[in-house]
Amino acid sequence: MDTIALDSRLRHAGGFLGRRSGMLIDGKLVQAVSGKTFPVYNPATGTVIANVPEGDKADVDLAVAAARRAFDDGVWAKVGPSARGKMLWKLADLIERDLEELAELESIDNGKPYAVAKVADLPLAVDMFRYMAGWATKITGSTLPLSLPGEYLSYTVREPVGVVGQIIPWNFPLLMACWKLAPALAAGCTVVLKAAEQTPMSALRLGELFQEAGFPPGVVNILTGFGETAGAAIAAHPDVDKVAFTGSTEVGKLIVQAAAGNLKKVSLELGGKSPAIILPDADLDLAISGAANAIFFNHGQCCCAGSRLYAHKSVYDKVVSGVADIASKIKVGPGLDPSTEMGPLVSDEQFSRVTSYIEDGRRSGAHVAVGGNRVGNLGYFVAPTVLEKTTPDMKVIREEIFGPVVCATPFDDNDLDAIAKRANDTIYGLAASVWTANGGTAHKLASRIRSGTVWINCHNVFDASLPFGGYKQSGWGREMGAEVFHNYTEVKAVTAAL
Template identity: 45%
Template sequence: MQPAMQPAGLCSHAAMQHASRGENPRRYNFALLPCARPPDSAELASRIRIIISISISISISISISINIRTSTSITSIIMALEAHLTAPNGVQLTLPTGLFINNEFVQGSAAHKITSVSPSSGLEICAVEAASADDVDRAVAAARAAFADASWRGLAGGARGALMLRLAELVEQHRRELATLETWDNGKPYAVALGEDLVEVAGCLRYYAGWADKIHGQTIPTAAPAAKLAYTLKQPVGVCAQIIPWNYPLAMAAWKLGPALAAGNTVVLKPAEQTPLSILYLAALVRQAGFPPGVVNVLNGLGREAGAALASHPGVRKVAFTGSTPTGREIMKAAAGSLKNVTLETGGKSPLLVFADADVQQAARWAYVGIMSNQGQVCTATSRLLVHRPVVGDFVREFLDVLRSSVKIGDPFAEDTTHGPQVSQAQYDKILAYIESAKSQGAKLEAGGSSARSAVGGSGGGGNDGSGSGLGNGFFIEPTVFSNVTPDMSVFKEEVFGPLVTITPFEDETEAVALANDSIYGLGAAVFSQNIERAHRVAAALEAGMVWVNSSNDSEIQVPFGGVKQSGIGRELGEAGLAAYTETKAVHINLGSKL
């Protein structure tokens, strides 16, 4: 039985009805619907135009819908990779929280995030993305591509230096924000972060920017100068993995980025998981300065995951690490698989020797600076005070006077604070354990010796709204002094990395040098004496990468920095630091036609 005849034009009308309901007209075979009469050519053309118009409208609608959803998704991701913060000092910040790869902040693929905690209050500041081994692969690939790309590889040294100078300018322009993040995340006094650390960061970048167009080889005379020519080229190493510590995040980043970029390398930088915030802000400034994508990449991540993957990655040609000696050993093992170029700046237990002919007051003041700066969280801290027995009593009195008159524990954002909290609960617990160990082993407690939480109290240093719940939950420890410490005690031998100093007497120069060298470490050492011959003699005998005479912990950007024994391998800063990021290639030219 034939279906009833339909009015003319039902085919296109039905198509429009289905289309209006969001249905695809192509799902229905309208050509099979009966019509009252066959359409003429003009009517057929009209119907075709209508159907085409409907199809185009549907396609545009679908495309717009997809684009809107995609745009919304991208916007959501971007917003999710930012934190809007108000710091305890009132500074408002928009902080990127992603991984910085190829000049973009992106999500990490690790199953967890890294939570940054204010050491002043124990409260969360914000969470940032964490890198997995897959993210390390992405960052290294970006750095390798940038190293091969003409936008960086073909850039003249002077142009590289100009980019670095621009970055130094941006650091200075944003010094308040950077210092705020450093203090909030690390606990160091804001006055120190702003007035010392940020000055050093900009200065280091400028110093190495000046080197960028002065890296060159040399022409070397040969046995047959008329027939043979020999010269060397200084070339960049390639992709450099740089793993920095939590005690001086921005300064250590500058120490490593400066020479690497000046020499034309590309970088994957991993900040410490305890203090990633200021480095993420710095990454945004790298992009703003105009560095090509992939030249500098920043990965937040755990050492055992992202750090291990970086150190062992076959695409990385150099690893530079600053941190503890045990971690340095693991870095070296991981890098050995592909014989990477390695620079390590690790632990220390630096001695400070005070001879009877020294200016005792001067020695006491420098000894205070050498151990109590940055809450004792300094790799070169002169934590072992070795004092000539005839002046032990005088020195102890002078040192305690300096300590009591100089220390002001409190909110690191307060102008008069000289001593903030330790960086983390783990560090706080470790230092208190060493204090109890020294007491139990018979050392004499001269000052401090306990938590300073009850002493600070008050409010400030809080969470991400800037309010906080008080400093009473912060990781504050009293500066602690032990005398009568013997070489067999843990506090004499082991790195505490906190505001704890020991005083040990010696009888003569020979014993002083023996006590100073009785350590697995050899980073720094200080000598106080008015006898210049003795000062030179002892400086030469000490097993240390750096020796300060009548001062402690002096550091200049142009002077090499590094240790011996288990305090590290290689040097940073100065021309020596730059050399660590170059390879020397020898080129031999035969000028003659004979063999």
């Protein structure tokens, strides 16, 4: 048994970390059928903070059976839309009540600064449940005028898709769970959710809050385990009607293959290599700070991070110098340290991935303007890094690094089609930002960029009402907003001869 090491700076989450937490299956907190557990690490120190159940196929079978009963036997269907909305709102109240505890769990589990989790991740999670609570009573169909001879009444209804398997990533553990759970439950689906093995703690605590909020048994099931076992079992399960996945494009393709058995519906929010484009007329102070935030927010572990920085040659040197200066001043440290601005990467594996990309960039001819090194000898810290002299054929430009590494490239075109061609030169299409003082230019360029989100004079702006998802290999479908209900409902057409 690993020794549990709790940070002395914990003020709210120590009690939860100190007890044996369980997975939520059929309304009960349980251990894995196998009895196995696995350790969870604090990425700031590499020490074990908890041991959690190692769920696998047997546990998935139990969870799916519970979700199937709750859906098919009408337990959840008999809870009307208004009552569903009230339950979602109550859960939001409970998350808000325990905001400090959950923020600490995110910090010690994922590595992100506690202050950031407290003012960003948690409020957005609360807002997601409240926003979707309002939608529970507003998922409607329409009446349709038919053109064929005769008299008919035709209408459509939107019905819940059924049992939904959800697999979430480690970069925003609680927020991603809320992005998935809230709309699925508002639509009337039942859910089996698997937390990322690197960051399961806030999901397990969320399971306790679902119990407290009074959700019927089987409606929400939350598992911990590994992607190769529990995740694969969810994706392939014949009684799962739909799978929603957020993670890498490589794993997303495996999800699609696994889902083919019963042709379950699939939505995917995958990788990105998002461009931040700074035009010569941009407010440079705004653009420089915005470009830095675009890549260094959440340690660069963000699917829409502005990891490709394109600046017009007339402002390129000033932009790179400014971003590098910001990077050099970012305070890197443990997430629970109040002075920390950037925490560690989530795991040793991610640390090795990011540092190997930096070294590959060096070997390929990129110049490290700032950073490029490990910070300290403990934990998984990488200095915020700016790479210059990057070219379109380099791996650091072509592939998603998922760390605090930005690749800067000048351009000398004033033609918007040429600029957009650079931005679109990627297999991904998740997000982009455009920095300019000319509103017309901004919107013209936004129309040419093939991505699910284009920010103008901002980056990393999220709201429960904004649909989020990608073009090309950045995924299928959209999270949030009204668009998300296409993921969790089926449309039925009803026609009656009069």
